[in-house]
Amino acid sequence: MKNIDLDLRLMEIFCCVYEKGSISKTSECLHLSQSTISFHMHRLEKQLGIKLFYRKGKDLIPTSVAHTLYPYARRLLEVKLAAVEEIKLMLGSYGGLIKMGASPLLGTVVLGDLVSMYLRKNPQSRVELHVANSRLVVEQVHVGKLDLGFVGLKLDMEDLEYVDLWKDRVVFIANSQMEEELSLEDLPKVPFILREEGSSTRRLVEEALHSHGLCVDKLNVLMVSDSDEVILDVLKGVKAISFTSSLLLKKAVARGLKMVTVKDLRPIQRNFYMVYDRKRPHTPAVRNFIEETLLFRPQHLLEYSDTHNFFLQEEAL
Numbered sequence: 001m002k003n004i005d006l007d008l009r010l011m012e013i014f015c016c017v018y019e020k021g022s023i024s025k026t027s028e029c030l031h032l033s034q035s036t037i038s039f040h041m042h043r044l045e046k047q048l049g050i051k052l053f054y055r056k057g058k059d060l061i062p063t064s065v066a067h068t069l070y071p072y073a074r075r076l077l078e079v080k081l082a083a084v085e086e087i088k089l090m091l092g093s094y095g096g097l098i099k100m101g102a103s104p105l106l107g108t109v110v111l112g113d114l115v116s117m118y119l120r121k122n123p124q125s126r127v128e129l130h131v132a133n134s135r136l137v138v139e140q141v142h143v144g145k146l147d148l149g150f151v152g153l154k155l156d157m158e159d160l161e162y163v164d165l166w167k168d169r170v171v172f173i174a175n176s177q178m179e180e181e182l183s184l185e186d187l188p189k190v191p192f193i194l195r196e197e198g199s200s201t202r203r204l205v206e207e208a209l210h211s212h213g214l215c216v217d218k219l220n221v222l223m224v225s226d227s228d229e230v231i232l233d234v235l236k237g238v239k240a241i242s243f244t245s246s247l248l249l250k251k252a253v254a255r256g257l258k259m260v261t262v263k264d265l266r267p268i269q270r271n272f273y274m275v276y277d278r279k280r281p282h283t284p285a286v287r288n289f290i291e292e293t294l295l296f297r298p299q300h301l302l303e304y305s306d307t308h309n310f311f312l313q314e315e316a317l
Contacts, residue, residue, distance in 0.1 A: 011073040085283035096285030102150040107131035133198035149275040152200030161278040170268040172260040174241040191240035192219045196226040
């Protein structure tokens with residue numbers, strides 16, 4: 001059997017071709033000519049003695065060997081990046097790219113303050129913030145496309161570490177013409193606007209209703225949206241009910257909406273989490289961001305503490 005060596009530069013090009021699925025897109029990403037990329041890929045295939053891709057139309061399709069090689073190649077590049085960042089840190093440079101994802105709620109309401117605070121302290125760092133539903137963010141962390149995730153649910157995936165950060169409450173909101181109190185039996189009769197599947201807020205509501213024998217498919221669903229802002233806007237003009245985080249309750253009330261109580265339904269509470277891969281080597285910038293996050297108290301949560309106190313008083317009664 002021939003000796004096989006893995007060149008880190010070839011691994012970088014291979015990973016990009018694997019992720020982009022074409023030579024032209026890889027060329028744009030790495031700022032190299034298509035002929036240079038093709039040359040290096042042929043060189044890598046010659047070193048390994050096996051094909052890594054085959055062409056189908058304009059796309060390059062990975063072979064089974066490429067699928068096996070990719071996660072190892074990605075980890076090699078991460079270790080290289082971590083080593084470079086550690087050396088930079090020893091030289092007094094706290095730079096580096098931090099790739100993170102957040103649920104729509106956390107991404108629009110909380111993470112802006114956290115990221116701006118961090119960048120003021122560490123102007124040499126760079127941040128990529130991707131907003132998607134919690135399930136997708138966790139999956140992206142799990143496959144190594146994101147360093148960190150900020151989500152409202154836990155998924156049981158190998159090697160993921162969840163850190164409890166902040167507490168929240170899911171509340172029902174409605175158009176001003178709706179009743180302020182509804183029973184569980186009323187819910188299938190009233191028009192509903194839901195968050196999309198994969199939303200942690202929707203998942204919590206589904207679990208709460210299911211505990212009372214009520215499934216979402218029995219609701220009178222008018223609309224499904226992946227945006228809390230869109231739901232608030234639609235509720236202003238449509239006699240319907242929905243649900244949202246207590247973080248958005250003041251904004252909802254300011255738009256003329258009201259909070260609705262559902263009798264016999266226990267309060268829906270949750271935690272917000274930071275998630276990362278415990279086995280993945282993290283750069284100093286990522287580790288520093290984790291430390292800053294643990295010390296951070298979102299102003300929005302402090303502003304809404306009166307709302308939580310109100311809920312607690314209601315429960316006591």
